[in-house]
Amino acid sequence: MKTEAAERINVEKIREDFPILKRKVNGKPLVYFDNAATSQTPQQVIDCIVDYYQNYNANIHRGVHALSQEATEAYEKARITVQKHFNAKESKEIIFTSGTTHSINLVASGFEEFLSDSDEVLVSGLEHHSNIVPWQMLCEKTGAKLKVLPMTEQGDLNMSQFEVMLNENTKLVMVNHVSNALGTINPIEEIIQKAHEVGAKVLVDGAQATPHIKPDVQALDVDFYTCSAHKICGPTGIGMLYGKRDLLEALPPYQGGGEMIDQVSFEKTTYAGLPNKFEAGTPNICGGIAFGRALDYMNNIGFEKIQAYEQELLEYATDRLNEFENVIIYGTTTDKKTAVISFNFEGLHPYDVGTLADKMGIALRTGHHCAQPIMDFFKIPGTIRASFCFYNTKAEIDLMIEALQKANTMLL
Ligand code: 7TS
Secondary structure (H helix, E strand, O other): OOOHHHHHHOHHHHHHOOHHHHOEEOOEEOEEOEOOOOOOOOHHHHHHHHHHHHHHOOOOOOOOOHHHHHHHHHHHHHHHHHHHHHOOOOHHHEEEEOOHHHHHHHHHHHHHHHOOOOOEEEEEOOOOHHHOHHHHHHHHHHOOEEEEEOEOOOOOEOHHHHHHHOOOOEEEEEEEOEOOOOOEEOOHHHHHHHHHHOOOEEEEEOOOOOOOOOOOHHHHOOOEEEEEHHHOOOOOOOEEEEEOHHHHHHOOOOOOOOOOEEEEOOOOEEEOOOOHHHOOOOOOHHHHHHHHHHHHHHHHHOHHHHHHHHHHHHHHHHHHHOOOOOEEEEOOOOOOEOOEEEEEEOOOOHHHHHHHHHHOOEEOEEEOOOOHHHHHHHOOOOEEEEEOOOOOOHHHHHHHHHHHHHHHHHHO
16 A cells, blocks of 8 residues: 555656666665665766766866857856755855765865864764864864764764853864764754854754755854765765855865966965855866756655655664564664664674675665764664665565565574
């Protein structure tokens, strides 16, 4: 029986858009549950990439010829698509980067000249390494102190600690909108508001939220927001940094080169305005255009429908996993989480379970998910992670459960 949400998003029709979902792995139909690592690409985005290279591949912003103008127009149009999607005030506030990691490093390196050893930088305990290491590097260079907002057994942030840790020395607060390892949706509205009360700027890593939630950066009043296109049906190697205009204008350029300058002489170079100041060199033009197409694709389905359907998948998978007596699920937040389940079986190593599941065509992620501090908190080497997308089905979850039953029988 089809559920309401499933009918509303028409999963069978959507699956037709994803050619890779038809392939087999180890002789079995592919069940792709590693969407938090990267999502699959619909034919519409693949066509957009092919169209670019077949018809108007050219470098942008520099040629008077037709191809260069067409490519420039499409790239800048994609920037406006991204701006509208995130509700940024101006398209200048959207910097195309190679992805979240690049976006965070750009901001962290820019703050080098604004921090000193009396300052504090607060990072949540639920972060991916890419929202930890750049801030550690910044603190090493500036002498600023790195503080960590602790997490709870349920996989939430300990918000009563947050207010205690904030003070007038706190210059930056970093948190992911959604945890990649546990799926927890963090209370970013409250974090942003309280951080602003002490004058701190807030960077929100949106890599895991953007596949499920449509953020409004103006309503959030967030200072910086990041995402990676490959997690939202786009290609790899492209993503974005949103920053409030005055902050982006105050930050120094990240890289020097072509495109990011106004005038160059050996005596003095002046820099271009936003967004070019942060886009040195030939950018990922095709990627930017395909990023825009991917957002159009997801918006055509609609984020409310996506969320409602994915919540059904999450609840169904959680119930089915709880049929196992030896299952341990990590991230049992009482508030909402996205369609990600991290779990282990008592007595089994996650890697062994993942390897056996792969033999049965089920793509699961095992390991520390680039979030070692979370694994250390739970005192485990890693977890098995199933992360769902709107093209997944309950029938696929049943196949995963069957594979996990077999793994349990074989390995226990
Ligand atoms: N932040 C979060 C919350 C992430 O989940 C990831 C990637 C990144 C940053 C880095 O994104 P990138 O596009 O720059 O690499 N997360 C994962 C994952 O969970 N499994 O593989 C990659």
